[in-house]
Every structure is written in C-alpha cells, then in structure tokens.
Amino acid sequence: MSEVTDLAADLAASSDPDLIRLLEARPDLLAGASDIAALAARALSRLSLQRALETLDRPHLGVLEATVVLAELGDGAPVTSETLAAALPGVPTAVLTALIADLSALRLLSTTGAGSAAVRPASALTDALGLHPAGLGRSLARLVAGSPAATAIRQRVPAARVAGGPTAVADLRALLATAPAGTAELLDRFRSTPVAELRNATRPPGPADTDPSDPVAWLLHHGILVPIGGDHVELPREAGLAARHGAVHPRLPLDPPSADGARVPDAVRDNAALAAIGECLRLLTVLHEETDRRPLATLRAGGVGVRELRRVARTLGVDEAAAGVLIELAAVIGLLVPDESHPEHRAVTAPAWLDAPRAEQWTLLAAAWRASRRVPALAGTTRPDGATVAPLSAEAGRPDAAAARERLLTTLADLATERPGAALTDDVLRERVAWRWPRSSARLLPLVPAVLTEARMLGLTGASALTGAGERIAVGDDAGATARLGAVLPPPVETVLLQADLTAVAPGPLSREAARTLASMADREGRGPAEQYRFSAASVQRALDGGQDAPALLARLRRLSPGPLPQPLVYLVEDTAARSGRVRIGAAAGYVSVTDPAELDALLALADGPGTDRLRLRRLAPTVAVSALAPESLRAELARAGVHSTREGTLPPEDAGTGPAGDPAPGPEAEPDSEPEPASAAAEFVAALRRRAADPPRPGRPDPETATLLDLHLIRAATRDGQALTVVTVDATGNQRRDVLVPLSVTGGRLRAFDPHRDAERVISLPRIVEVLPA
Known part of the structure; x- marks a missing residue:
C-alpha cells in the first residue's frame, strides 16, 4: 500500500492549481473520490491508467513504455535519466526532460532520488500497457516458464540468460553478433509484434534444426525464439532489446506528421462547402416533406429496407449511399421519429428546426451530428459477415461514436491550424491519428472514411479542406460557427419566376415562408439550388382544402412574383376554386x-x-x-380573458392525452442538462477534497469507497508480486471468514486465489470481501 500512501501524500502537498490541471487532464478521477486517499487509489487503478494512456501522443507514450520496460528489466528499481536516454537514442535531453515532467504531472511517473534523477512508473502500468509494450515480448524467464519446450530450452540455454535482466540483454547482444546471415533481417520482422507463426514450433529438434546456417533453427536453438504454442513463437523482451541494440524505441517520432497535400484556394473551398451546405439543408427539407406525406417504412428487424431506400433515393435525386446518410441525419436532428405502433418512421409535425435561419439550421445539425452515437456514413456499407448495414439500424450506431468523432474532429482542426487550406485526405488524417492517439487508433481509424464523408456532405469541409465554420464546429464553438456561416451564406430568395407553363423557378434557396407558400399549392420538381415547382389542379385543390380561397391564393402568389401573374395560372386557381367548396368539412373540438x-x-x-x-x-x-x-x-x-362561460354536456369530455386534432399532445421539451465546465468542476472537486482533509481524523477504516479502492490496489499489487494476503469475506448469512490467500488474478469482479492450507484454488466475488490485510 506504500505506493498509494506516497501518492496520497504527494497529492495532499500539491497546490490547488496543480490538482486542477491533473483533474482536467484525467477527468475520470472526478467520479466520486471522497478524499485524497481514494483519489490516489483511483489514480493508480488499472482502468484509470488505461484511460490516461489513451490521451497520450506517440512521444509521451514512447517515454512511458521505455520507463516501464526498463523498470521491469531492473526488477522494479527506479530508472535513471541516463538509462532512459540510452533507451531512447533519438530524443534530445531537453525534450526528454519535458516529456518526463508531463508524465509526472499526470502522476503516471513519480520522481525519486536527489534532484529527481530517477523515475518510477505506476505499478499498474504493467497491466495497463498490456503484454507487449513498445512491441517487445514478455520476459525470457516468463516465456520459458510457460513454454511447452521449457525443459529443452533450460538444457540448451545458460541459466543466467534464462533469468533475464540487463545481463541477459548484454549476453544476447554479443550472441547475435555471431548469428548466421539473414538473422538481422528476420528479427526486423518482429519490430511491431514479438509473436510470429511457425509451423510445428514445439516439435523435438532434429539434425536439420541445428544447422548453423539456418537463422530460424539457430534462433530456436539458442532460446532467442521461444515456442508458445503448436504454431507460434515469441521473441523475448531481452532478445528484442538486444536486436534493437539496447534501445526501446530506436526512432521515436517526436514531431507529428504534416499535411503534405495540395493547398486548396479559399474561394474553391468555400464555394464547395456552401454548395454542400445548401444541398444538405434542401434535401433534409425535401425528405421531411416526403416523409410527412408517406411515412418511411422500416423492417421489423430494424432499419430501412433496400426497396424503401431506393424509393427515397429516387425522390431525393441522389444515390443510395447519400440517401442513407440523409435519413440518418434527419433522425439525428429529430425530423424523423419511430412510430411505436407501426414499423415505420414518421415526420415530426412542424419541427422548430425547419423555421430556424439557415445558418442556425446548419449549426444545430452539425452540433447534433457531433454529439450523436450514430455513424450515418456506415449505412450502406458491408459488415464483416457480408450483410449490408441498413439506415436507422442498430449496426449504424456505436456507443463511442461521439467520443471518437470528437477526437477525429480535433485532429482535423489541428491539421487545419498548422497548414490552413490543406487538403485533409484519408491518408493524412490516418497518419496524424496514429501519432496523436496511438492507444485509440485501433478504434478511431475505421471511422476515418465515415467522418470525412459526413463532413463533406455537411459542408464542414470543401474540396477536402476544413472551412472556418467547420473548424468552429470541430472545437465546439457553435455560436462562432453560426456567425461565420451567416457572414458568407447568401440571403434567402423571397421571389420566384412564375411561368406560363404553370411552373415556378426559384433562382436560389427560398426563405422558409416563401417555400412554405409554394409547397402548399404546388409540387416540387427537379433538383439543385434552383428549385422548380409545378402547379396543377390537385396541388391547388390541396391549398383550398387547407382553408384558403382563390383570392387569398392569388394574393400570396402576387407577393412572390416580381411581375404580373401568368394568365394560365390565374385561370387554374379560379377554375379549381369554382369547382370545389360545395361540400366542406373541417375539424372542431x-x-x-x-x-x-x-x-x-x-x-x-x-x-x-x-x-x-x-x-x-x-x-x-x-x-x-x-x-x-x-x-x-x-x-x-x-x-x-375575463369571460364567464357555462359548460354544456353535449360534447364528450376532453381527452387529456390528445390535442385539438386528435394527435398526441406534445410533451414539454426537456432542457438539456448543462454540464459544468471542466475547469470549474475540477476546482469544485479540489475544494471539496480540501474541506474533507480539514475535518478531524476518523478512527478505524476509511469510508467504504476509499476502503474498496485501497483493498483492490493491495490485491493487484499482491497478484503481481505473488505475495499472500489475509482476506476477510462475508457469506450470504452475514458470517465473516478470515483466510490467508495468494491472489492469482482479478477479472470480471472476481478474485481467483490460491489457498495454501487447502492446496486448492478459490474464486471469490469482490463484493463479498470485507477487508484485505497483509499476511
């Protein structure tokens, strides 16, 4: 428990700004630690360390990996700055000092010795980094102990080398100098992973296997490659370091990959982005109108079927992939909602988004997409099992989509800041993500094509370059994005060209009122920014059924037209009105x-x-x-209004669950919970810790949360060191039991331990553990 105690003392002695910076960099520590001791235990837990590792870039992760490898090689002894510098030959001393300071501020490393001449990694980092930090294998002693060929290896390999450590690294470096030709090239294949496939790796060695000219046979004979299964071998950590001439990272990339693509002129970028924004907003409006007329049928298993997707694509005039993305975006912004009684999605009646200004519409859409757990561009792609991902299906969503999208957008913003106007292609983004988020790249890289596709369709990028408004969205500045877009968006069009062939052509995006007026009495035709509408007897009748009369319709059309109305259009409205209205119906409550x-x-x-x-x-x-x-x-x-009235009983009582027209009454819109700023939340948390520390000490064990964290840390430390512990448990009837156990592993909320008194293993649920003490 000394490591937790030492860190708790360090945190208690730290200044408030230092603790606030720590909590901002590691926000998971804000989750309920009640005092300094609990905060220290949480900071040293494997889960918290794994989250901290995911925030490190390649240089910081490389220094941390080198420190862990060297500490394990030296049986946990502190790593001196000279030893660490030798393991990272390409890192200047000043840069290495700065990287160590950053890792120490995150409490991933602790300094020790006079003048902080040595560092020690958090003990749980060994588990958090995994079996193969820096692409190096497990230690030779550990591999030999678990190898099927352990007996044969011990007979051929000197005991001092099998024991491992720095001496084994020096011995193997001298041995590799006598290796046959081709050995260096073979070992170079183990630079990224220490495991390789080898047929019949555990077979008994024959005469051919001792051929000194065969690199594989030579490596197996000297224990440099250790069989770990029937068809696999692993390069031990000491051998990997020897092959790298003692360096953990011979070439650690300190600088991020630059955006070397062509620079896109600002005019080209902005024109392409504005066209994409206008098209996206227009198509979403059309999709809402069409879905309002005909709900979007979905499969009973979930998602939009192929036939329905093709129908929507034909209606919108886009391909099926783009139609799938638009359907997903419409659901994200709330234009489409599922019908609980039928397998279909319906259009929301009069959503506020449609009446918002165009710049605000786009910002609301982009912000909703940024925070969504859906990945619209996955719709239409092929899954590993060969099935196609349907729009609105569960397969088009990912629980970590918002967090992954935020990191990818942050990377795009960083690239755009470093080289404004650079074309941010798939390869450029992949290289930067692999450098900036190496521990998360396995999850982030598959989403790169989807995010770039969605950003292009939304207009965050134009000609593959990030726009000013897109950069504001990437950093979470929605107000700034609205202001930037509003300054460059052309004003909406208030007039249309009414023609004698009963068509109306809009020379640009219509205002919401003008579009609503035309849509009420004409049918949309064509596609593109110059929208076209066609008048017909059926469309005019639709307007008349909505409560309008001929004079009102003509008056509204005159306000839209810069010139006199075409005579055929006037005749159409008047004749249709003359034939209608003889039998009228309406709704009343x-x-x-x-x-x-x-x-x-x-x-x-x-x-x-x-x-x-x-x-x-x-x-x-x-x-x-x-x-x-x-x-x-x-x-x-x-x-x-001050008018007294008397209720008559001839009408049925009002249904509290329905509105005037029998539709479900909309419930009050829930205001989103406003999360406090990270800095203010961290400051409040530190103030609470200080108040708790100022209270008089309480006798006995700490509070249950702190005790649980400390017990778990003690169990994990004993698991690594193979030490025995006194474990106090409670059974279902409340009876306590005290046993001396040797912890073996802690997974899935269960402790697997060896009971030396019974010579058997036991599995204990962690909630059953009351207290853990050194044996």
Missing part, C-alpha cells in the same frame, strides 16, 4: 353558443386582437362559432 350576435362579435374581436389567437374561433352562424380547442381548454382561455 369545442364550440361557443351565445344569445346575442354582438357577444359573438366581441369574442371574435378578442381572438383577432394583438398577440396569439388563444381562442381559435371560427363563426358558423350569427350566434355560434367553433374552436379547435377542446371544451375545457376553451373555457380556461375564456376565463383568462
């Missing part, structure tokens, strides 16, 4: 009946007054009017 027509006139004047029409009245007779409000709601609005 309540009515008002008065004795004097003047009273009804007063109520209608009240409804038509300033502000919102809360009564929603419509006169049917001199003393009768209907309302879209249900009786109880209408009575409440009249009472609010």
